[in-house]
Amino acid sequence: MSGLDWPAGFERTATAERERNRSFEATLGSTTEELATEMGRMDVEEWRGEIANAHTKSDGLPLHNANPDDPGFVLRWVDDGEQFAVACDASPRLRDNVRYVLKWVHETRMRSQRPVQTGDSEFAAARLPPGDDDEAVVGTATRQPPHEVLGVAPNAPENVIESAARARKAETHPDNDGDREEFKRVVNAKKAMLEDGR
Template identity: 60%
Template sequence: MIDWPAEIERTPEGERTRNKNFKASLGSTTIDLSTEMGRLEPDNWRASIGNQHTKSNGLPRHNAKPDDPGFVLRWTKDGEQYAVACDAYDRLRDNVRAVYLWVRETRLRGNRPVRTAESEFAAARLPSADDVAATDQPHEVLDVDPDATESEVRNAFRERAKHSHPDLGGSVAEFKRITGAKEAMIDE
């Protein structure tokens, strides 16, 4: 299952278009993207597609054909989390290529002597766990009563962690969200 960021709206399936501008193959695009991420020098990065036909970093194999053509790229740099995603096209290859081109063009802007108030990747920055936790009540995040016992809170956390832990294919942001909710409810 694709690890789509909650902050990014999906393109309805019927509105995805055929792209005729990208000539590169999926295999060459994933090589280009991997090279580009090396130039960006993130602390870590991972891709996500709609099936398990991927390489160890989550990039699709050259013959991947998931039912969901969406593509997500997440990375961490200097303690900040970033994510970019594309599902505007009806083929995985084109969505991966669009993400690659965005990352490349954005990184290249950082090589110019022009200065702005934000980093060139500010648009891709995800909200911190503190920002996300402030929008939901902890008991709502864990789907327990506001006066749930410590045992009930821990059990609810464990159930959610099975699906949201990054080591199990979940999202870092969601795992931080449920961890923050658990800690708020049991005063850890």
Template identity: 40%
Template sequence: MNTTEQRPDLDWPEGYPRTAPSEREPYPGNITLGHREAFESIDEELSRWGALLQRVEFAAPAYVNDSRIPHKSSDPDDPGVVAYFRREDDHADEGYAIACDRWDSLRDNARAIALYARRKRLAERCGVTTADSEFETARLPPGDEDAASSDVIAVEPEPDRDPHEVLGVAEGAPDPVVKGAFRELVKEAHGDQGGSEKWDVGELKQARDELLD
């Protein structure tokens, strides 16, 4: 039984800068998620950000029963991933996208997209900016599909994140605020509380310890 469906080459925006194959490398952070979980995390993080995932693009065969996930044995020459989505309260023709081809595997680029959405959500939580301006960074212009692709945002996440950003607290936040933010995020990350991000607890602990030192 055929469990995959063939995909065309990745539809990356024409003329948009790409990472040269020779410059791609493994993601330097601690990604402990498996292949499927990394792609599922895109939908999870976008949902928490108040967005609806519409489709995920990649240059590899996808599972027939889940077109948003490439087959785990896929190792395409082009590992780029693009997530197209819209806000829950927008019209269907209002589109946004986040793309990443910085890393050398589909899994790492998919996870980078999810982490980018997560950082945007945390920035909004601590009052750094408004939700509208955060979403604007990924807005697609109106028009046909080719035109829409021209403003896709490419993600190049930093390997070492600032501990304030990780916990979503302002610089100079007092210890009780740091500890409270840590407890809240651990509850969200812990599988026993209905979360699915056990891989993230180590990063949260490291950020807490750095800020409390």
């Protein structure tokens, strides 16, 4: 398991399809500094970066020498009580993925300063659907571990994980009046536990 909490509903890029960006000249350290500055300019309530290991600063942005196995990067923030996230794993290099996110945030923030009216906020594409009240997008301390979502031991064998996931999916399936977000959590928990066992 990578340890990266990829947002539900966001597709991952297959490892073989990740491409290096040869036009970025900035270092990972300067990129994270620029991103922190950009988030400060957005004046959001709270924000946090996330990579696939703990080699990060207190704001979740990677240290200059971070090199996780999973190069994906997620940026989450809360603004006016709404939760947002953008994520990138298009490159096999963490630095490039953080830089793509920085560029997107900067360009989107700049569009919001133009005197053009649109039907919604420029950041609407990054808005996440409402989640459980007790599970904050930015605060990682309240995130429930996958084995707890499924109600199994952390080192449960594959057949136990699959059986528990099948039962929990039946309970939470939206077609059976279940909660769509809880159903997604069950699906993601099963996937995380099975990948962790590889």
